[in-house]
Amino acid sequence: MRVVIAFLLATASFLSPLEGYARSADIEATIKSVSIEGMSLTLDDGQTYDLPPEFDFEGLTAGTKVVVFYTEVDGKRVVDDLEVVQ
Template sequence: MNKSVIATATVLAIGLATSAYAKGATGTIASIDKKGDSFTLSDGKTFALPENIEVETLKVGEKVTVTYSTKAGKMEASAVQPAQ
């Protein structure tokens, strides 16, 4: 029983640590780079898009909430949703 408690605690700790690296930002899309698969918010933050998010679904002037992580100094979006 002790082993299962330790295993469960380890899995929870890893899950919480992983989610701690995800960050969020809300803003208005100022520009879209279709060739570079990225977009920039009006505050100057630029986010690269993964293959599962199509740049064509975004529109300049749209207010969005971005979930992202930073990899090699680059902000990479994992989700982009309309802001409320």
């Protein structure tokens, strides 16, 4: 039993630094600006969110309320999904 617990603790301590590489989160905010050329959105929280190359900008304008699901990688927020709030 002690061996199993020691193994689990060693595995947990080994994997814990991986948390700093990518962090998933979501935010509900209003779009402040859209940059199609820069493939990014700026929200009213002051943060800029990078968008994937296949992203569809249809219907997204300043003032649109959205929920953004993003992953933080190397200090940049990369959009995984986006939903318009009605």
